[in-house]
Every structure is written in C-alpha cells, then in structure tokens.
Amino acid sequence: MKLIPSIxxxxxSGSAGNVTARKTGDRTxxxxxxxxxxxxxxxxxxxxxxxxxxxxxYADITEEQRQGWISLANxxxxxxxxxxxxxxxxxxxxxxxxxxxxxxxxxQSAEAPSELRPSDYxxxxxxxxxxxxxxxxxxxxxxxxxxxxxxxxxxxxxPAENRxxxxxxxxxxxxxxxxxxxxxxHAFIEKFGAPLTIGQLVFxxxxxxxxxxxxxxxxxxxxxxxxxxxLVLNEPYIPRAKITIDQILASxxxxxxxxxxxxxxxxxxxxxxxxxVRYTEGLSTASCFPHYGLLNVFEFExxxxxxxxxxxxNYAIHCTEVLIRNGFTNLINxxxxxxxxxxxxxxxxxxxxxx
Amino acid sequence: MIILNSNNFGGGSVTLKDYQSKDxxxxxxxxxxxxxxxxYIAVKRLELDLPSDFAMAKSAISTAILASNVPIYxxxxxxxxxxxxxxxxxxxxxxxxxxxxxxxxxxxxxxTRGYRGDFTQTSKKTLSILNVDNLFRFHxxxxxxxxxxxxxxxxxxxxxxxxxxxxxxxxxQLSDFAHNVNVEIPLIVNDTLYPKTMGTQITIxxxxxxxxxxxxxxxxxRMGGDRSFFNFFAVRNKTDSI
Numbered sequence: 001m002k003l004i005p006s007i008x009x010x011x012x013s014g015s016a017g018n019v020t021a022r023k024t025g026d027r028t029x030x031x032x033x034x035x036x037x038x039x040x041x042x043x044x045x046x047x048x049x050x051x052x053x054x055x056x057x058y059a060d061i062t063e064e065q066r067q068g069w070i071s072l073a074n075x076x077x078x079x080x081x082x083x084x085x086x087x088x089x090x091x092x093x094x095x096x097x098x099x100x101x102x103x104x105x106x107x108q109s110a111e112a113p114s115e116l117r118p119s120d121y122x123x124x125x126x127x128x129x130x131x132x133x134x135x136x137x138x139x140x141x142x143x144x145x146x147x148x149x150x151x152x153x154x155x156x157x158x159p160a161e162n163r164x165x166x167x168x169x170x171x172x173x174x175x176x177x178x179x180x181x182x183x184x185x186h187a188f189i190e191k192f193g194a195p196l197t198i199g200q201l202v203f204x205x206x207x208x209x210x211x212x213x214x215x216x217x218x219x220x221x222x223x224x225x226x227x228x229x230x231l232v233l234n235e236p237y238i239p240r241a242k243i244t245i246d247q248i249l250a251s252x253x254x255x256x257x258x259x260x261x262x263x264x265x266x267x268x269x270x271x272x273x274x275x276x277v278r279y280t281e282g283l284s285t286a287s288c289f290p291h292y293g294l295l296n297v298f299e300f301e302x303x304x305x306x307x308x309x310x311x312x313x314n315y316a317i318h319c320t321e322v323l324i325r326n327g328f329t330n331l332i333n334x335x336x337x338x339x340x341x342x343x344x345x346x347x348x349x350x351x352x353x354x355x
Numbered sequence: 356m357i358i359l360n361s362n363n364f365g366g367g368s369v370t371l372k373d374y375q376s377k378d379x380x381x382x383x384x385x386x387x388x389x390x391x392x393x394x395y396i397a398v399k400r401l402e403l404d405l406p407s408d409f410a411m412a413k414s415a416i417s418t419a420i421l422a423s424n425v426p427i428y429x430x431x432x433x434x435x436x437x438x439x440x441x442x443x444x445x446x447x448x449x450x451x452x453x454x455x456x457x458x459x460x461x462x463x464x465x466x467t468r469g470y471r472g473d474f475t476q477t478s479k480k481t482l483s484i485l486n487v488d489n490l491f492r493f494h495x496x497x498x499x500x501x502x503x504x505x506x507x508x509x510x511x512x513x514x515x516x517x518x519x520x521x522x523x524x525x526x527x528q529l530s531d532f533a534h535n536v537n538v539e540i541p542l543i544v545n546d547t548l549y550p551k552t553m554g555t556q557i558t559i560x561x562x563x564x565x566x567x568x569x570x571x572x573x574x575x576x577r578m579g580g581d582r583s584f585f586n587f588f589a590v591r592n593k594t595d596s597i
Contacts, residue, residue, distance in 0.1 A: 137469070141412065141413070141440075178469075179467065179468045179469035180469065181469060238471040238472060239471065240468070240469060240470065240471055241470070241474070242468075263415070263468050264470070264474060265378065265379075265415070265466040265467060265468060265470050266378065266470050266472065266474060267378050267379050267466070268474065268475045268476065268477045268478070269474045269475065269476065269477050270379070270464065270466050272415030272416055272417070272466055272468060273416075274416055297473065297474055304495070304497060304508040304510070304586065305586070306418050306420075306433040306586055307433070308432050308433045314551065314552065314553045314554060315432035315448070315450065315553065315554050315555075316432070316545070316554065316555050317431075317432055317433055317543050317545070317554075317555040319508070319510055319543070319584045319586065337494075337495065337510050337582075337584075338494070338510040338543070338582040338583070338584045339543060339545060339555065339582065339584070340545060340555070348416050348418065348433075348435060349416060349417050349418035349433075349463070350414075350415055350416065350417045350418070350463065350464045350465060350466050351464075351506075351508075351586075352477050352497065352499050352506045353477060354476075354477050354479050354497050354499070355476060
C-alpha cells in the first residue's frame with residue numbers, strides 16, 4: 001500500500017476505484033492499492049499463492065489458537081527476519097512461521113509452537129562460487145533431523161551494487177547434505193535463468209533452519225565475487241569420483257539397471273556402491289550398460305561383491321563382479337561370478353577395487 | 356577390541372575386533388539376535404551404540420551376513436550395514452525369525468564418501484593353495500594385505516562337496532596369507548542344485564595361522580562344491596607374530 005499525503009480532499013473519506021481516503025489526525029491521507037506486476041513466473045505465482053493461503057489460514061483458526069500466537073509474539077519482543085528486526089503481531093508471526101514451514105514442505109500449524117528454535121549460522125570448509133559450480137563442502141552434521149539448509153541469493157548486476165541483503169530470494173531448501181556437501185548450481189540457474197559470470201558479486205544468506213519451527217533468526221551472510229578457485233582454500237574444483245544412474249544408459253538387450261550409486265574412496269582404492277538390476281529376458285548372467293563418459297580417475301575398476309536376490313527372489317546370495325571401463329571402452333559390466341543368479345537382485349557394500 | 360554394550364534390540368554386549376581411522380574402519384565379530392525379544396520386534400533396524408570416541412560417525416553402505424538357525428543349512432543372506440550417528444546399524448530382515456535366535460557376522464570395511472583427488476592402484480598379493488588333495492582350486496581371488504587388515508575374496512573352481520567329500524573338517528592351506536588374522540567368516544556354500552528355499556546355505560569357517568578350517572553339518576544332502584565363495588575384511592592381530 002502506497003501512502004500519498006492529500007492536499008485536495010480535506011473532508012473526503014472512502015474509496016473510489018483504486019484510491020482510498022482516510023482521516024489521520026487533521027489530515028486526509030490517500031492511499032492506492034498496490035497491484036502485482038504483470039510478470040507471472042511460476043516462482044512468483046507460487047510465492048503469492050503460498051502467502052495468500054497462509055494469510056487466509058489465520059482466519060480459520062480458533063480464538064484460543066489466535067491468543068496463543070499473540071502471546072508468543074508478545075513474548076518474542078523483537079522478531080528477526082531475513083530482512084531485519086521487527087516487532088511482530090500474532091497474525092504476522094503466524095504468517096511468517098507458517099510461510100517458512102510451507103517452504104520446507106510442512107503443513108500449516110494452527111497451534112503456536114511451545115518454543116521457537118531459531119535458525120543457526122553455518123560452518124563450512126570450502127566453497128566454490130563459479131559459473132559451473134556453486135558448492136559448499138564440509139558443512140558438518142545437522143544437529144537435529146528437522147534441520148534443513150535454507151539458502152537465499154542475489155547476483156548483483158554490477159560491481160557497484162552493494163548492501164543488497166534485502167534483495168536476496170530463496171534459491172534452495174536442502175533437506176539433506178551429500179556427505180556434508182550441497183551443490184546448488186542447478187537451483188541457482190533455475191532461479192535466475194543464467195549461470196554466474198566470473199567477477200560477478202553475489203550476496204548469499206544461508207542457515208540451518210528447523211523446518212518444524214520455521215523461525216529464521218541467525219544466518220550466515222556471504223558477499224563474494226565469483227571466481228574459478230574455491231573461496232576458502234583457493235583450490236581448483238575437483239569432482240568426486242562418483243557415478244549415478246543418470247550417467248549410464250540404464251538398459252541393455254536383456255536387463256534394466258534400476259538403481260546405480262557408485263563412488264570411489266581413497267586408501268588405496270575402495271568402492272562403496274548400491275546397484276539394482278532386473279533381467280527382462282533370457283538366462284543371461286551378465287549386463288553391459290554403456291555410460292556417457294566418466295572422469296579420468298575411472299579407468300578399469302573391478303570389484304567382487306556380495307549380491308542378493310530381492311524378496312521375491314528369496315534373498316539368494318551370489319557373488320557379482322562390477323567392472324567399470326572408461327576410456328577406450330565406455331561400459332559398465334555387471335556379471336554373476338558365483339551362486340544362484342536371480343533375475344532381480346541388488347549388489348551393495350564396500351570393497352577393494354583392483355584391476 | 357571394542358565392546359558395544361547397548362543396543363536397541365535387547366541383545367547382550369557385543370565384542371568386535373576393530374581397526375579405526377577417519378577414512379576406513381574394519382570391524383570383525385558376530386551379533387546374536389533373539390527374534391522373540393519385544394525390543395527386537397519393535398524396531399525397524401538394529402542399532403548398536405559405538406564407543407563415543409569411535410573414529411567414524413557416518414559411513415557409506417557396507418555389508419553383514421545373516422546366518423539363521425534353520426536346521427543344518429543355516430540359510431541366510433547379506434544385509435545392509437552402515438555407521439550413522441555413531442551407531443552401527445544393520446538392516447532387519449524377519450524371514451528367518453521363526454527358526455529362533457540367529458547370528459549376524461560383520462567382517463566388513465566402512466569408508467566415507469566425498470573425496471576429491473587422485474587415486475593409486477590397489478596392490479594385490481599372490482597366494483598359493485598348498486593342499487595336494489585337489490579339494491581346493493581358485494576360480495578367481497583377490498587378496499589385499501595391509502599392515503592393519505586384509506581383504507580376501509575367493510570363488511572356488513574346486514571346493515569340498517558334502518555329498519562326496521563328507522562333513523570334514525577341511526583345511527584350506529595357503530601360502531603367504533597373514534598368520535596374524537584370526538577370524539570367523541561365513542562361507543557361501545550353496546550348491547547350484549539347491550531347492551528353492553528362502554536364502555542361501557551358509558557354513559562358518561575360521562582363519563587361523565594362515566589357513567581356513569571348516570566343516571559341513573551332519574546329515575546334509577548337498578553343500579559346497581564349485582563356485583562356493585567368501586568375501587571379507589579382517590583386522591590383523593598386533594600381538595601375534597606375522
């Protein structure tokens with residue numbers, strides 16, 4: 001709502017069109033109704049819808065529940081939001097908490113929480129902020145299972161833009177980390193429509209948020225310029241030696257790979273993996289899945305592993321050879337070496353890799 | 356050795372041999388499970404508390420072997436096993452609960468993920484079978500020996516078959532296998548002509564003084580034979596001679 005001091009309608013009050021006049025002391029103030037911009041991105045529509053739903057929710061709760069929110073708001077004194085400190089009404093606290101809960105995928109809470117567990121700063125070992133990689137590493141273990149990583153960003157349009165903390169927008173909610181790492185490169189591009197450029201200034205707010213409480217209080221602020229090397233240790237980006245199912249053609253003429261999660265660890269070379277294969281035809285005891293090209297650290301990686309049939313295959317044990325070939329031949333071979341080979345099986349575990 | 360005194364399934368304390376570092380841990384031992392215990396019935400997975408100073412709070416997926424109490428054949432399977440929140444976690448499968456107490460063998464390595472860097476090739480060590488009775492012959496094997504632990508997977512082209520070779524005991528004599536490994540391991544001895552039962556036939560063997568000794572139970576029909584195999588990590592005893 002935009003407030004316009006009136007000079008022409010001293011005794012007028014009421015609404016006409018988008019203009020409302022009201023008396024404030026001895027002055028009449030005209031206000032115009034703010035309209036949404038004509039832009040209708042999916043994100044904007046979702047945000048508006050989420051906000052409107054949450055606001056409407058307050059009207060649906062009981063008076064007793066409303067008093068609970070009012071009491072909690074009074075006890076809070078000052079409420080901390082991602083755009084600053086403010087005192088808050090019960091209504092606005094209800095909307096704020098439930099908006100963040102909704103962002104985190106939680107249902108609206110009619111009851112005011114008995115306590116508000118505030119968000120917390122993050123710690124990390126290193127951070128890449130480049131056109132190809134926006135990756136935090138060494139984020140540590142979350143302290144309770146409800147915690148998610150909440151990330152807002154704003155890529156400045158010019159180096160002269162500064163103190164843009166009120167322009168950050170939600171980029172990602174990460175319910176889990178991948179071995180204490182998060183990669184928000186795709187989320188960033190999806191949100192802003194283009195990758196970062198080297199030299200671009202970026203504002204980031206990030207915190208551990210209790211998704212049940214939805215109370216943002218403390219958060220880490222990072223304003224850095226995008227560069228190729230990592231921002232803490234000044235290291236080049238080296239990917240993990242990992243293969244996922246989207247890197248392979250997950251079927252051959254007689255089998256389908258239903259799941260593929262493979263990673264190498266040092267010492268000198270281990271694999272930990274979980275792979276599920278189903279045979280569709282024939283009595284073959286081997287599968288051969290092409291891959292789309294892997295990192296150079298993959299050459300000729302062989303592991304002999306335990307496998308078992310799925311429940312309908314009576315959990316029968318067999319020994320499977322998993323062979324990753326990369327370079328001259330881009331294939332992943334999965335072959336029964338011993339035991340009764342079921343038509344639907346999973347192989348998993350941690351094993352030495354040899355060649 | 357580490358002793359795990361508390362768990363969520365009403366079991367007794369468990370003693371495991373251990374090698375610990377921040378990148379790899381190796382554990383050896385067995386867990387006895389009473390499937391009629393009310394605590395066991397209530398849980399979705401088995402959890403055993405590791406010592407508070409255990410080197411690894413979380414691991415990638417590893418394995419354990421369930422050996423049931425099904426008469427003679429001890430049918431069982433491989434289970435998911437991992438470390439999470441400083442607990443040793445084991446998948447719970449109830450398929451063999453009606454046969455009474457069962458055992459879970461852990462002879463596994465646990466590693467972390469998230470490494471970014473180069474790798475070196477694993478050095479294998481050559482072993483020879485010293486038996487002269489032709490009962491044992493490797494089909495394929497991989498043996499890796501480090502100062503602290505060993506990894507050994509072997510699939511056999513020749514292996515005793517209960518129906519022709521009797522119940523044993525049998526001893527696989529090996530050259531150059533670490534003499535300071537003393538471990539009980541499950542042997543997967545499912546004959547390929549097995550009936551369609553739940554799980555796979557298992558017998559337990561012991562590595563000691565560089566050799567593997569095992570027996571088949573009395574009154575078996577067929578157990579063992581070619582393509583029998585094992586796959587394990589084992590901690591080396593520091594006090595024994597090499």
